[in-house]
Amino acid sequence: MRLSARSRVNRPVKTAISYIFLCILTALCLFVFYVLFINATRFNAEIRREFAILPGRALGFNFRKLNSLDSIPIFRGLLNSMIIAGSVAALSSYFSALTAYGIHMYNFKFRKAAYIFILLLMMVPTQVAATGFIKMMYDWKLTNSFLPLIIPSISSPIIFFFMKKYLEANLQYEIVESARVDGANEFLTFHKIILPIMRPALAVQAIFAFVSSWNNYFIPALLLTSREKKTVPILIGLLRSMDDKTDLGMIYLMVLIGVAPLIIMYLLLSRFIIKGVTIGSVKG
Amino acid sequence: MGEKKETKRVRAKRVNYSRYGYYFIAPFFIVYCIFSLAPLLMTFYYSFFEYYRDGLNVIGPNFVGFENYVNLFKKGDFFQYFGNTLLVWIIGFIPQIVVSFLLALIFTSHRMKIRGKTFFKTVMYMPNLIMASAFAMLFFLVFGDTGPFNQILIDLGLIDEGIRYLSTVWGTRSLIALMNFLMWFGNTTILLMAGINGIDPSLFEAAEMDGANSWQVFWKVTLPLVSPIVLYVLVTSMIGGLQMFDVPEVLTRGTGGTNRTSMTVLMYLNRFLKTRNYGDSGAVSVILFILTALLSLAVFRLFYQPERKGGGGR
Numbered sequence: 001m002r003l004s005a006r007s008r009v010n011r012p013v014k015t016a017i018s019y020i021f022l023c024i025l026t027a028l029c030l031f032v033f034y035v036l037f038i039n040a041t042r043f044n045a046e047i048r049r050e051f052a053i054l055p056g057r058a059l060g061f062n063f064r065k066l067n068s069l070d071s072i073p074i075f076r077g078l079l080n081s082m083i084i085a086g087s088v089a090a091l092s093s094y095f096s097a098l099t100a101y102g103i104h105m106y107n108f109k110f111r112k113a114a115y116i117f118i119l120l121l122m123m124v125p126t127q128v129a130a131t132g133f134i135k136m137m138y139d140w141k142l143t144n145s146f147l148p149l150i151i152p153s154i155s156s157p158i159i160f161f162f163m164k165k166y167l168e169a170n171l172q173y174e175i176v177e178s179a180r181v182d183g184a185n186e187f188l189t190f191h192k193i194i195l196p197i198m199r200p201a202l203a204v205q206a207i208f209a210f211v212s213s214w215n216n217y218f219i220p221a222l223l224l225t226s227r228e229k230k231t232v233p234i235l236i237g238l239l240r241s242m243d244d245k246t247d248l249g250m251i252y253l254m255v256l257i258g259v260a261p262l263i264i265m266y267l268l269l270s271r272f273i274i275k276g277v278t279i280g281s282v283k284g
Numbered sequence: 285m286g287e288k289k290e291t292k293r294v295r296a297k298r299v300n301y302s303r304y305g306y307y308f309i310a311p312f313f314i315v316y317c318i319f320s321l322a323p324l325l326m327t328f329y330y331s332f333f334e335y336y337r338d339g340l341n342v343i344g345p346n347f348v349g350f351e352n353y354v355n356l357f358k359k360g361d362f363f364q365y366f367g368n369t370l371l372v373w374i375i376g377f378i379p380q381i382v383v384s385f386l387l388a389l390i391f392t393s394h395r396m397k398i399r400g401k402t403f404f405k406t407v408m409y410m411p412n413l414i415m416a417s418a419f420a421m422l423f424f425l426v427f428g429d430t431g432p433f434n435q436i437l438i439d440l441g442l443i444d445e446g447i448r449y450l451s452t453v454w455g456t457r458s459l460i461a462l463m464n465f466l467m468w469f470g471n472t473t474i475l476l477m478a479g480i481n482g483i484d485p486s487l488f489e490a491a492e493m494d495g496a497n498s499w500q501v502f503w504k505v506t507l508p509l510v511s512p513i514v515l516y517v518l519v520t521s522m523i524g525g526l527q528m529f530d531v532p533e534v535l536t537r538g539t540g541g542t543n544r545t546s547m548t549v550l551m552y553l554n555r556f557l558k559t560r561n562y563g564d565s566g567a568v569s570v571i572l573f574i575l576t577a578l579l580s581l582a583v584f585r586l587f588y589q590p591e592r593k594g595g596g597g598r
Contacts, residue, residue, distance in 0.1 A: 011396065015396045015398070018396060018398060021386065021387075022390070022404050025383070025387070025408060025469075028466065029407050029410060029411055030407060031426075032419075032426050033410075033422075035425075035432045039425075039432065048430060050435055051432045051436050095311050095312060098308050098311065099308060099309045099311070099312040102304070102305045102306075102307070102309040105301075105304075106301055106302050106308070107302055108303065108305035118312075123577070124324070125523065125572070126320070127550060128324065128327065128570075128573045129320055129323040129324040129569070130323075130327070130553070130557060131323070131327040131562050131565045131566045131569050132323030132325065132327040132329075133319070133320075133323035134557055134560070135323075135326060135560075136323055136326065138560070148319075151315060152315060154311055154312060155311075155312045155315045155316035180301075186301060186304045186307075187307075190308070211413050214415065215413075215414075215416060217416065217417050218529055218550070218554065222557055232418075233416075233417040233418070233530070236415065237534050240534050248425070251421075252425065255418050255421055255422055259414055262413050262414065263410070263414075266410060266413050270406045270409070270410075274409055274474060277471060278474060278475060278478040
């Protein structure tokens with residue numbers, strides 16, 4: 001190690017440049033969030049006057065003002081988002097595992113066709129079907145209902161794909177066979193034996209499903225028209241239409257409250273999440 | 285031989301249970317048919333109809349053939365918005381892939397021992413999870429005419445009065461591209477790192493023995509071997525780019541900026557959907573569908589030599 005280090009003189013320079021590069025990118029990533037945090041704790045007049053490096057003392061004031069704002073019920077929105085994203089996370093991970101196991105384990109006639117079909121579905125952007133979907137939900141009087149945002153997650157091609165990959169790598173047929181010999185029926189085997197084996201994949205995919213549902217904007221904004229039903233991203237989008245005299249401290253705080261749940265979740269689970277990014281992606 | 289026997293035994297076992305396969309995949313396919321396939325077919329169907337709302341009156345559905353499509357192309361709006369979308373995507377994607385490669389090389393370098401890798405990776409992946417609408421709202425505030433960014437520049441004495449980023453065409457486009465970049469470079473870095481870590485280390489050693497410098501190693505060894513991942517990133521990013529919506533919608537309040545120069549295809553679609561103009565929204569969707577399919581095909585053709593194909597259960 002020592003020798004090779006001496007033989008390449010420019011290595012310390014390279015390392016230093018790398019650190020500078022990393023620090024610039026880190027600063028770029030954190031800058032807006034730092035501003036968000038600082039300005040959420042300052043008074044409107046202070047925010048408009050000048051930039052500050054240290055937090056102010058208006059957090060309580062902004063919070064009370066936000067709480068009494070009827071036009072944008074952010075706390076109700078948090079609850080709505082929580083219900084929808086939680087349901088989506090549970091349904092999509094469970095049913096994707098179920099489907100993946102069905103295709104992985106059983107040798108039925110349309111097995112291969114079903115698999116290829118789902119792989120093709122991954123390529124179709126969901127928004128492409130939005131016209132028919134919106135019309136159907138209007139016809140069925142399901143606007144302002146959470147069901148159209150929750151039920152479709154039962155068929156999630158991408159999560160299915162990850163589950164399938166996980167089963168391919170981790171499931172031994174012997175386990176299933178021995179369960180069959182013991183007389184367990186297939187559904188019992190799946191719930192008592194397969195699901196526990198898949199727990200790591202279920203957890204990662206549930207997190208990703210939760211995040212994408214939590215952040216989902218396009219379809220919910222078209223379907224949830226009643227104020228009490230709106231989710232966090234829609235409410236934050238509405239902030240953009242407020243007039244110039246609106247209290248900026250309150251607006252910053254509202255954005256902070258909107259992103260805080262995911263940031264907290266991320267800080268707790270980041271290792272897990274970052275590892276999950278590469279599972280099932282193409283290998284070099 | 286032994287392996288062959290085993291697969292045979294498994295297959296024999298499987299046959300008895302094959303009907304369970306249908307039970308297990310039934311929920312997925314039933315839900316897919318009702319909530320995705322039927323709406324998709326309806327979208328195609330209504331794209332051939334005049335079907336919109338005029339105040340409280342519903343006009344149509346009246347069959348008009350390809351008229352919706354002809355109108356879309358005649359007005360030229362679609363091309364403009366498609367061009368905007370591609371342009372903004374490219375401005376964000378080029379720095380994204382370059383920076384991600386640099387980062388992946390720095391993080392996987394066995395010569396440089398970078399400390400705090402976990403910290404850097406954690407920070408750089410974070411914007412990916414942030415709600416795009418909140419991120420855009422935050423950028424609107426920070427890069428506002430009297431926002432914190434201008435305040436800092438004035439404090440530093442770099443400018444005398446605030447720059448109106450969002451009133452200029454390229455200011456708006458650059459901000460959208462910057463947000464896309466920030467949201468995705470961490471993700472790309474992690475994927476590229478996985479690719480580089482998957483390369484057999486002996487290849488690097490052999491290249492070094494032969495006297496290759498790091499520039500040559502990158503172009504001759506690393507890049508060719510991670511090209512499937514680069515392709516994957518390119519295709520998914522392009523498909524995602526075509527669906528660009530939340531960020532420009534919130535940043536420009538749905539207006540698409542000056543003369544709609546930052547209006548994207550999906551914002552256009554959203555406008556039709558908001559007024560429940562199913563004919564025109566259907567036509568836009570069908571074109572989007574075709575473009576997505578063509579783009580993914582073209583890129584696959586361009587890069588993907590028929591070698592081993594991933595997936596496809598054993």
